[in-house]
Amino acid sequence: MEQRIVDAFRRALGAPCVITDPMQLRTYECDGLTNFRVVPALVVIPESAAAVQAAVRICHDERLPFVARGAGTGLSGGALPVAEGVVISLTRLNRILEVDLDNECIIVEPGVINAHVTRHVSDAGYFYAPDPSSQSVCTIGGNIAENAGGAHCLKYGFTVTHVLALDVVLPDGSMVRLGGRAPDRPGYDLAGVFVGSEGTLGIVTRACLRLVKRPATIQTLLAAFHSTDDAGAAVGAIIAAGVLPAAIEIMDRLSIVAAEAAVHAGYPDCGALLLVELDGPASEVDALMARVNALCSACGAWEQRLAASDAERAVVWRGRKAAFAAMGRISPNYIVQDGVIPRTALAAVLREIHELGERAGLRVANVFHAGDGNLHPLVLYDRKVPGQEHAAEALSGEILRICIRAGGSITGEHGVGMEKRAFMAEMFAEPDLDTMQRVRCAFDPQRLANPDKVFPRPRLCGEKTGPYVPHPLEVAGVAEFF
Amino acid sequence: MELISPTSPEELAAVLAQASAAARPVVPLGAGIHQHLVAPPPPDALRLGTTALDRVLEHVPADLTLTVQAGARLGQVQVVLAGHGQWLPWDPPGGAAATIGGLLACGLAGPLRQAYGTPRDWVLGARIALADGTLVKSGGKVVKNVAGYDLHKLHIGAYGTLGVIVEVTFKLAPQPAAWRTLLAESADLAGALEMAARLAAPPLAPASVVVCGGGTHYRVAVRFSGVPAAVARQGQYAAGLGATALADAAAAALWQSLSDFGTPPDARPLVRLGIAPQQRDAYRTAIDALGAHDGVYQPTIGAARMLCADLAGLAAARAIVEPLGGAVVVEHGAGDAPRWGAARDSARLMHALRQRLDPAGVLNPGRAFVD
Ligand SMILES: Cc1cc2nc3c(=O)[nH]c(=O)nc-3n(C[C@H](O)[C@H](O)[C@H](O)COP(=O)(O)OP(=O)(O)OC[C@H]3O[C@@H](n4cnc5c(N)ncnc54)[C@H](O)[C@@H]3O)c2cc1C
Numbered sequence: 001m002e003q004r005i006v007d008a009f010r011r012a013l014g015a016p017c018v019i020t021d022p023m024q025l026r027t028y029e030c031d032g033l034t035n036f037r038v039v040p041a042l043v044v045i046p047e048s049a050a051a052v053q054a055a056v057r058i059c060h061d062e063r064l065p066f067v068a069r070g071a072g073t074g075l076s077g078g079a080l081p082v083a084e085g086v087v088i089s090l091t092r093l094n095r096i097l098e099v100d101l102d103n104e105c106i107i108v109e110p111g112v113i114n115a116h117v118t119r120h121v122s123d124a125g126y127f128y129a130p131d132p133s134s135q136s137v138c139t140i141g142g143n144i145a146e147n148a149g150g151a152h153c154l155k156y157g158f159t160v161t162h163v164l165a166l167d168v169v170l171p172d173g174s175m176v177r178l179g180g181r182a183p184d185r186p187g188y189d190l191a192g193v194f195v196g197s198e199g200t201l202g203i204v205t206r207a208c209l210r211l212v213k214r215p216a217t218i219q220t221l222l223a224a225f226h227s228t229d230d231a232g233a234a235v236g237a238i239i240a241a242g243v244l245p246a247a248i249e250i251m252d253r254l255s256i257v258a259a260e261a262a263v264h265a266g267y268p269d270c271g272a273l274l275l276v277e278l279d280g281p282a283s284e285v286d287a288l289m290a291r292v293n294a295l296c297s298a299c300g301a302w303e304q305r306l307a308a309s310d311a312e313r314a315v316v317w318r319g320r321k322a323a324f325a326a327m328g329r330i331s332p333n334y335i336v337q338d339g340v341i342p343r344t345a346l347a348a349v350l351r352e353i354h355e356l357g358e359r360a361g362l363r364v365a366n367v368f369h370a371g372d373g374n375l376h377p378l379v380l381y382d383r384k385v386p387g388q389e390h391a392a393e394a395l396s397g398e399i400l401r402i403c404i405r406a407g408g409s410i411t412g413e414h415g416v417g418m419e420k421r422a423f424m425a426e427m428f429a430e431p432d433l434d435t436m437q438r439v440r441c442a443f444d445p446q447r448l449a450n451p452d453k454v455f456p457r458p459r460l461c462g463e464k465t466g467p468y469v470p471h472p473l474e475v476a477g478v479a480e481f482f
Numbered sequence: 483m484e485l486i487s488p489t490s491p492e493e494l495a496a497v498l499a500q501a502s503a504a505a506r507p508v509v510p511l512g513a514g515i516h517q518h519l520v521a522p523p524p525p526d527a528l529r530l531g532t533t534a535l536d537r538v539l540e541h542v543p544a545d546l547t548l549t550v551q552a553g554a555r556l557g558q559v560q561v562v563l564a565g566h567g568q569w570l571p572w573d574p575p576g577g578a579a580a581t582i583g584g585l586l587a588c589g590l591a592g593p594l595r596q597a598y599g600t601p602r603d604w605v606l607g608a609r610i611a612l613a614d615g616t617l618v619k620s621g622g623k624v625v626k627n628v629a630g631y632d633l634h635k636l637h638i639g640a641y642g643t644l645g646v647i648v649e650v651t652f653k654l655a656p657q658p659a660a661w662r663t664l665l666a667e668s669a670d671l672a673g674a675l676e677m678a679a680r681l682a683a684p685p686l687a688p689a690s691v692v693v694c695g696g697g698t699h700y701r702v703a704v705r706f707s708g709v710p711a712a713v714a715r716q717g718q719y720a721a722g723l724g725a726t727a728l729a730d731a732a733a734a735a736l737w738q739s740l741s742d743f744g745t746p747p748d749a750r751p752l753v754r755l756g757i758a759p760q761q762r763d764a765y766r767t768a769i770d771a772l773g774a775h776d777g778v779y780q781p782t783i784g785a786a787r788m789l790c791a792d793l794a795g796l797a798a799a800r801a802i803v804e805p806l807g808g809a810v811v812v813e814h815g816a817g818d819a820p821r822w823g824a825a826r827d828s829a830r831l832m833h834a835l836r837q838r839l840d841p842a843g844v845l846n847p848g849r850a851f852v853d
Contacts, residue, residue, distance in 0.1 A: 103759065149628075157603065158626070160632070170831070176830075177826075177828065180758070181758035182809060185809040186811055186851040187829075187851060188832050190636075192638075193632055193633065193636055195632075196631070196632060197631055213684065240543070240656070241656070242658075283712065284711070288709070340624045341624065372624070372626040407623050408622070409624055411627075412624075416628075427622075427629055427630075428629075429619075432618045435612065435616070435618045435620070435633060436630050436633060439636070440631075442831065442835040442837070442838045443834075
């Protein structure tokens with residue numbers, strides 16, 4: 001990058017906030033999806049919203065593409081740098097600005113860690129509901145960009161439900177407030193379209209988030225079934241009965257075996273496990289749990305264990321949370337997929353995935369957020385066997401096509417980013433994508449904000465998904481997949 | 483004014499394409515119940531009706547999802563859903579006869595939003611006819627989906643200025659097993675608002691809390707929904723606070739009237755106020771400034787709809803509310819008064835968006851907040 005431009009950043013932000021050292025630049029070369037790597041020309045770490053604005057202005061004046069970055073835990077390459085561009089790291093904008101418990105909201109900067117929001121208000125009996133399993137490290141800014149979800153979003157809603165207002169630096173360097181707490185204000189729902197836009201519409205510098213009162217009681221049920229079909233039927237029955245669990249998860253036989261090998265959770269030896277968590281006032285939870293027990297029995301559950309204390313619940317969740325990392329116990333390599341199907345298609349889709357696996361000579365383990373149909377199939381393979389990696393990638397892509405055909409989506413929580421751009425063209429028709437581009441152009445006519453993400457570009461089609469490489473955080477035991 | 487009611491989304495899109503090419507203004511029209519919420523149409527406009535697009539395209543009870551054409555009437559859709567013990571927890575003004583597309587375009591919601599949120603939380607995806615005649619979809623039919631921009635959100639509350647909604651997919655809810663409504667009375671607004679706050683505070687978690695009335699007679703209506711035991715317990719608690727239970731039939735009629743307040747409008751100006759719910763003092767002083775005859779107030783949401791004698795207090799109310807990020811909108815009977823109030827700082831972005839999606843400016847030109 002031209003020295004003149006580097007100097008402009010240094011003048012605007014202060015020299016310590018501008019990184020040019022090649023070794024240091026390399027630490028920004030990828031996010032959680034490590035098979036895509038690009039070293040950026042420059043990294044800036046602004047310390048205030050005004051400094052973010054100043055940095056974006058320089059990018060705008062110099063026509064430099066920029067990529068916002070939170071904690072870099074994204075799993076679709078969203079924070080992957082542009083070689084000739086600037087990475088704007090938001091990690092130093094990590095202040096909690098205002099807590100208003102009377103009105104159940106909190107105002108934070110984008111670099112605040114997700115779990116810190118809850119920690120800040122938990123003594124007062126509140127929590128921040130969106131709970132991605134990376135929550136101990138990922139940032140609110142990254143969560144907003146990805147519309148992050150978690151196991152408990154079935155009941156509480158995804159990030160978009162919990163964002164009340166945003167301050168955003170637009171790609172031309174102007175600052176704008178989107179959303180707000182006032183109902184019925186005339187205007188387009190710009191905050192609604194910004195959440196989940198993966199850093200392509202601007203940079204969040206301040207967010208007002210909704211807080212939720214902690215439920216009085218939490219109970220978690222573990223139910224053993226002969227098959228995922230039976231467990232899936234139980235999920236359908238529970239939802240149809242009008243019970244809205246806080247979380248509802250299924251593990252298939254292969255993932256149970258792996259989890260047992262890894263953490264000895266003491267799960268029953270069964271074809272499929274269903275985990276149902278209910279929360280709320282004690283009398284309501286008791287009544288609904290009795291209902292859930294009966295529905296599970298009717299669908300063929302042959303063992304049910306209720307965990308009521310925090311310690312018991314932790315044991316139940318341990319195997320589930322360890323399921324992804326545990327794949328290492330039963331397979332040298334694996335690819336993590338993220339797709340969504342309608343709940344009712346579960347049995348058929350799992351059968352189809354199984355058949356595809358058989359044909360390819362590969363095993364596929366399944367762990368999923370069953371309540372909202374979000375599958376995380378794990379394609380197991382051995383890189384040392386010639387051709388297997390390629391077959392695994394093909395199978396993993398085929399699984400997304402099954403999701404599309406079943407009327408679902410190519411991503412439920414990890415985003416499109418770099419990884420799934422090509423699949424966007426399979427899920428959406430050309431005019432649908434063009435319309436999204438028109439909206440993008442209204443925010444960013446110069447295409448400077450995270451320019452290469454989300455949208456397919458034919459000449460870059462056929463991108464590889466690549467093997468799953470455990471995130472360093474996962475290896476360190478800081479965060480788990482689930 | 484000429485009225486065309488296409489029988490397919492493709493036909494509707496073709497009409498739009500022609501209008502765009504000819505730069506002829508188009509007024510998208512559902513049942514016509516809420517046309518007063520925007521400025522009168524240009525005289526040469528073409529009315530593009532959606533009521534012939536009224537089919538339920540797909541209802542999958544086990545998935546709790548529904549895809550419906552935009553011209554279907556909400557009331558009729560609720561009847562279909564009720565047959566399966568399901569519903570859309572959405573009770574906007576005029577909801578019985580108004581079309582789903584029109585209600586979404588106007589961004590309307592009713593008292594149920596206290597517990598169930600607004601349609602934004604229930605719409606999973608949509609099919610839109612753009613001004614140039616392109617038919618596009620956004621979102622999907624599954625409850626969890628982060629692929630691409632959630633463009634359907636843009637059309638909720640856009641008054642048809644970004645495109646014509648032709649199909650919508652909703653997430654549904656099972657109908658609550660039990661309901662209970664209670665009423666309290668107050669001689670003044672302050673007392674009624676205070677009572678509403680108490681009826682919405684933990685351990686109570688009502689589906690709706692509404693204050694209605696005017697002059698020296700206000701009523702506070704609260705309803706609870708859910709598991710019978712929990713509803714009964716909350717009902718008892720609310721009774722302990724001084725509210726009296728209402729019989730089911732009377733309750734249903736009451737909530738219907740509260741949803742429909744001001745619809746259809748009479749000769750008096752109908753004014754809507756929205757402010758962050760924590761701004762309790764500003765909420766009250768703005769209502770006082772407007773000198774409402776009669777109104778439906780949701781203080782715990784920060785929303786109010788009022789019938790006023792005149793608009794003499796409009797500027798004063800806006801001076802209180804707008805600096806706090808709120809808005810006062812004249813829904814009907816604005817006369818020469820500005821309908822929408824001060825522009826937001828994102829107005830430039832809204833113009834840019836409108837420019838990109840409707841470059842010929844044919845959709846409801848000059849009728850909504852955007853131009
Ligand atoms: C072990 C593990 C488990 C995970 N589990 C989950 C899960 O359960 N659910 C889930 O949803 N995700 C999960 N993820 C994915 C990831 O943690 C989320 O996508 C998270 O929201 C990313 O946050 P981040 O701060 O790391 O953002 P980054 O990875 O740094 O960035 C992600 C995207 O956000 C943009 N961005 C960052 N900050 C801003 C800002 N201030 N303004 C605008 N755009 C910005 C970036 O440009 C990029 O496009 C997991 C990841 C790992 C490694």
